[in-house]
Structure formats: structure tokens, C-alpha cells
Amino acid sequence: MPDDIDIANFDLMALPTDYVPEAHRYFAALRRGSPIHPNNDGSFILTRYDDLVTAYRDPSVWSSDKKAAFGPKFGNSPLFEHHTTSLVFVDPPDHTRIRKLFQSAFTRKALAALEPRIHALVDEYLDELADRGEMDFVADFSFKLPVEIVCDMLGVPASDRLLIRDWALLILGALEPVLTDKQFQDGCDAVNNFKAYLRDRVKERKANPGGGRDGEILSALVEAEEEGAKLTEIELLHQCIFLLNAGHETSTNMLSHGVHEMLRHPGEIQKLLADPTLIDTMVEEVLRFQAPIQINNRRAQHDTELSGTAIPAGSIVHLMIGAANLDPEQFPYPERFDIARRPNRHLSFGLGIHICAGNALARMEANIAFAKLFQRFPNLKLEAPAKLSNRIRFREVTELHIAV
Ligand code: HEM
Incomplete structure (x- = not known):
């Protein structure tokens, strides 16, 4: 139980060393003892489900714009340019304009076109698992x-995925609350390299406008940029970087956590095998139980209050997603992993x-991957305890050794 945790001195910028492995206990202690918890820098940690919903629902009070927050952190740097231009960190009306441009890539038709490819890749990785008898699920499956x-x-070549993965990790790594000089420099270099890389892809697409697949x-985005008013070149490059970053590390961790939680709860594997229609609720439970993104942020646009606490x-x-997902007011027996x-x-x-x-794409990937994995290897085993990184914004599994 969380009673031995010293909540009064809890600070997001100076976390206890056991925070990552013990996150669920810290969440419970905060939610019970200090649900709108002040940090020393004047920011607040929210852990109650209803408070997160309030903040998400009203962007006129709770802004996603990061210029004020990232100015002191990143200065006038490539990291500042990137993180203040990405869709996720801008408010309406820019947000509305840019989000519309993304729609074509996320229609049902566009997603259906990706489905056969997901099946083929999953089959290929599972064949490898069958041949070898074991794998590091992170390196050999959930990352790929x-x-x-x-x-x-x-519309970029998958053969460049290692480059992209490295840049993405460095750019997203710079979002951790506390940053070393090296992390900062590596993040800036990664933004510059990524932009140069994408400029070449944009040039190729402009030279061959019909060359891309449907959706x-x-x-x-190139069309929108050519039409001028819809998107600037800088916006175009940063949306591409953002999309590549948003779309893979999160899903990687969803897949890794899913396999890990199922192997830690073998009764749930049996439940799924007995009733394969549980796959949809299983995916949701994995997402709830180990949220791949643990923290979102908002900034109060004016003096306001939240559940009676004044917020200047x-x-x-x-917004501690991981904590809200375990709020007993919303989820009965929240610590129970129930597919x-x-x-x-x-x-x-x-x-x-x-x-x-x-979200629909991530759910589709999880659905196909988990269904195929557990059907084909009902006796899958964990070979060693999973390794977690010490990042707190992204809940990351770094190694997960499994055997058939
Ligand atoms: C399990 C996998 C994923 C998780 C947990 C996840 C989580 C999130 C969360 C929490 C946000 C909201 C951020 C905020 O409100 O501040 C978000 C936004 C976003 N995600 Fe994902 N994501 C996942 C996969 C993906 C994939 C596969 C893509 C695309 C290929 C994607 C693209 C986006 C985009 C474009 C936004 C920004 C939306 C906006 O600001 O309007 N995500 N994601």
C-alpha cells in the first residue's frame, strides 16, 4: 500500500530512484493524498481521472502551446522550433488547420490499405520466432x-528506419523533465539531420507527384505546402518528423507491454485462447494498464481552478495518464489486469x-499482433524479467526475452 510514500516532498523534477518500477504505488499515493500536487517549480501534477478529462476537454483554458514552457528549456534551438511547430503542441486555429491536412492518411480506406502489410510483417516475425525458438521481443518485433x-x-523508405528510430529517440528524449547538455545537443542535431533528410524526400515527391501510394x-502535405496558405515548408517538415515520432515509439511500447502483461498474467492468456473475441478488450486493457505515454501537459491560459484548487x-x-488510468473512481479494481x-x-x-x-492504426497493429502471437504460441514464456528504461514520460520496455 502507498502509505510509506512521502508525498509532501514528491517533485516531478527530482523523482525518487524507484519511481519507474514503483510508478503504480506513487500514483495511488498522489491520487489519495495530493491529487493536484504542486511541484517546486510552480507546476502541478494531476492524477485524478476527472481532472484530466476537464483539462483535455477545454483548450480555451488549458493550452497545448509550448512556446512559454520550451523557451527557457530549449532557447532558440532546433528543438524549440520542432516542439513548438508539431501539431500536438499548437492551439486552434493553427491546430484545426493542420489536423485537417492529416485526415486523408487516417481514413478507414487508408488504414484498410495498411492491414495486409501488418499481417505480412507479423507473420514474418513470428516465423522467425518459430525458427529460433526465442527472441528479444522488443528488438525483433515491437520496434520493427x-x-x-x-x-x-x-511515404519514406522503411530501409531508413534505423536512422529514423535514432533521431526520434533523441528528439522525444529531449521532452524528459530534466535534460543533460548532451541530450540537448543530440536532440538539436537530430532535428537538423531529420529536416535535411525529409527535404530530400519532399524534393523527390515534388519531382514525381503521382509516385506516392493512395492516402x-x-x-x-506536399500538396498543402504547394497551395501555400495551408502549410509552410517548416510546418511540413516538422509535421513529418512529428508523425514519424508519434507513430512508432508509442506503438512499440504498447506491443511490448502487452506481451509482458499477458505473460505475467497467464490466466489472461487462457481467457483469450478460450474466447478470441476478447482481443479488442484485451488491447484496451493493455493500453490502460501500461499507458505508453505517461504524461501530457497543458498550460493555464488564465487564472482558473480545478476541483477547488486555484491554478494561476x-x-x-x-496530466498523469498512467495515474488516471488506475483511478478507482473510474475503474473498479484498477490494479487488476482484466482483458x-x-x-x-x-x-x-x-x-x-x-x-x-x-489511435485506430495503433489498435489495429495491436489487435493483429497479439491475436496471432498467442494463437500460434499458446505456451509462450518469459525468459528473463523485462527491462524498463528510466524515462518517465514514455513508459519504455528496453528488453523482453521470450521463448516458445
Ligand atoms: C499506442 C500507441 C499510441 C499512443 C499511446 C499514442 C498516444 C497519444 C496521445 C496521448 C496523444 C495526445 C497528446 C496530447 O493531447 O497532448 C497523441 C496525439 C497524436 N498521435 Fe498518438 N499515440 C499512439 C500512436 C500513434 C500513431 C500510430 C500515430 C500515427 C501514425 C499517432 C499520431 C498522433 C498524432 C498526429 C497526434 C496529435 C494529434 C493532435 O494534436 O491533434 N499516434 N497520441
Whole structure:
């Protein structure tokens, strides 16, 4: 139980060393003892489901614009340019304009076109598992699938996925609350390299306008840029970078956590095998239980209050998705991993105008991957305890050794 946790001195910028492995206990302690918890820098940590919903639902009070927050953190740097131009970190009306341009890539038809490719890749990785008898699920499966798919969707060669993965990790890594000089420099270099790389892809697409597949997002964005008023070149490059980043690391961790949680709860594997129609609720439960993105942020546009606590204008609030997903007021027996849980209105894809544009794609990847994996290998085993990284914004599995 969380009673031995010292909540009074809890601070997001100076976390206890056992925070990552013990996150669920810290969430429970915060939710019970200090649900709108002040950090020393004047920001607040929100852990109650209803408070997150309030913040997500009203962008006129709770802004996603990061210029004020990232100015002091990133200065006038490539990281600042990137993180303040990406769709997820802008408010209406720019947000409305840019989000519309993404729609063509996320229609049912565009997603259906990706489905056979997901099946083929999953089969290929599972064949490898059958041949070898074991694998590191992260390196050999969960990292590869989402990056291949998002590259396809965007229209960049999947053969460049290692480059892209490295840049993405460095750029997203710079979002951690505390940053070293090296992380900052590596992040800036990654933005510059990524932009140069994408400029070449844009040039290729402009030289060959019909060359992209149906629903390819690079073509849609290039067209919007050519029409001028809809998208600037800088916006175009940063949306591509953002999409590549948003679309793979998150899904990688969803897949890794899903396999890990199922192997930790073998009764749930039996339930799924007995009733394969549980696959949809299983995917939702994995997302709820181990939210791949643990924290979103908003900034109060003016003086306001949240559940009776005064929040001064300009304050940053940290929306702890992982904690809200375990709120007993919303989820009965929240610590129980139950693949048949219904309803399950978790917040792992956020809510409101910024709700994850790729949620249907992520769900499709998980659905296909988990169904095939457990059907084909009902006796799958964990070979060693999974390794988690110490990042807190992204809940990341770094190694997951499994055997058939
Ligand atoms: C399990 C996988 C995923 C998780 C957990 C996830 C989570 C999230 C969350 C929490 C947000 C909202 C951020 C906020 O409100 O501040 C978001 C936004 C977004 N996600 Fe995802 N995501 C996932 C996969 C994907 C995929 C596969 C794509 C695309 C290929 C994608 C594209 C986006 C985009 C474009 C936004 C910005 C939407 C906007 O600001 O309007 N995501 N995602």
C-alpha cells in the first residue's frame, strides 16, 4: 500500500530512484493524498481521472502551446522550433488547420490499405520466432512493426528506419523533465539531420507527384505546402518528423507491454485462447494498464481552478495518464489486469481536440499482433524479467526475452 510514500516532498523534477518500477504505488499515493500536487517549480501534477478529462476537454483554458514552457528549456534551438511547430503542441486555429491536412492518411480506406502489410510483417516475425525458438521481443518485433508501418504511411523508405528510430529517440528524449547538455545537443542535431533528410524526400515527391501510394501523407502535405496558405515548408517538415515520432515509439511500447502483461498474467492468456473475441478488450486493457505515454501537459491560459484548487495563469499542469488510468473512481479494481474489462474509457490516447490521430492504426497493429502471437504460441514464456528504461514520460520496455 502507498502509505510509506512521502508525498509532501514528491517533485516531478527530482523523482525518487524507484519511481519507474514503483510508478503504480506513487500514483495511488498522489491520487489519495495530493491529487493536484504542486511541484517546486510552480507546476502541478494531476492524477485524478476527472481532472484530466476537464483539462483535455477545454483548450480555451488549458493550452497545448509550448512556446512559454520550451523557451527557457530549449532557447532558440532546433528543438524549440520542432516542439513548438508539431501539431500536438499548437492551439486552434493553427491546430484545426493542420489536423485537417492529416485526415486523408487516417481514413478507414487508408488504414484498410495498411492491414495486409501488418499481417505480412507479423507473420514474418513470428516465423522467425518459430525458427529460433526465442527472441528479444522488443528488438525483433515491437520496434520493427510500427516503424515499418509509419514509414509506409508517411511515404519514406522503411530501409531508413534505423536512422529514423535514432533521431526520434533523441528528439522525444529531449521532452524528459530534466535534460543533460548532451541530450540537448543530440536532440538539436537530430532535428537538423531529420529536416535535411525529409527535404530530400519532399524534393523527390515534388519531382514525381503521382509516385506516392493512395492516402500517403507526404503527398498530402506536399500538396498543402504547394497551395501555400495551408502549410509552410517548416510546418511540413516538422509535421513529418512529428508523425514519424508519434507513430512508432508509442506503438512499440504498447506491443511490448502487452506481451509482458499477458505473460505475467497467464490466466489472461487462457481467457483469450478460450474466447478470441476478447482481443479488442484485451488491447484496451493493455493500453490502460501500461499507458505508453505517461504524461501530457497543458498550460493555464488564465487564472482558473480545478476541483477547488486555484491554478494561476501560466501554470503548467502535468496530466498523469498512467495515474488516471488506475483511478478507482473510474475503474473498479484498477490494479487488476482484466482483458475482459468493460467499459474501459482509459486516457492513453488523450481526449478532446488533440486525441491521438493514429489511435485506430495503433489498435489495429495491436489487435493483429497479439491475436496471432498467442494463437500460434499458446505456451509462450518469459525468459528473463523485462527491462524498463528510466524515462518517465514514455513508459519504455528496453528488453523482453521470450521463448516458445
Ligand atoms: C499506442 C500507441 C499510441 C499512443 C499511446 C499514442 C498516444 C497519444 C496521445 C496521448 C496523444 C495526445 C497528446 C496530447 O493531447 O497532448 C497523441 C496525439 C497524436 N498521435 Fe498518438 N499515440 C499512439 C500512436 C500513434 C500513431 C500510430 C500515430 C500515427 C501514425 C499517432 C499520431 C498522433 C498524432 C498526429 C497526434 C496529435 C494529434 C493532435 O494534436 O491533434 N499516434 N497520441
